[in-house]
Amino acid sequence: MAAIAVKGCVIVGEIPSQLGLLALYKKKCEKCSWEEPAASAGLIDPTTKEYRIGFNCPKCKNLQDVIIKNA
Helix, strand or coil: CCEEEEECEEEEEEEEECCEEEEEEEEECCCCCCECCCCEEEEEECCCCEEEEEEECCCCCCEEEEEEEEC
């Protein structure tokens, strides 16, 4: 199992668990390249094999998705 950044983030680690794969990531704006200084965590759903969340860039206010898939 491996977490793959599809959109809006950079993968910094992953932790396998009984509930699925916990992806550690930093949000990254695709418009202005701002990157979150601290890592966030998201549990990849084992049925859809995807984690999805939206965020607003604090620098340019761009609204975008963070999408991580499990390979």
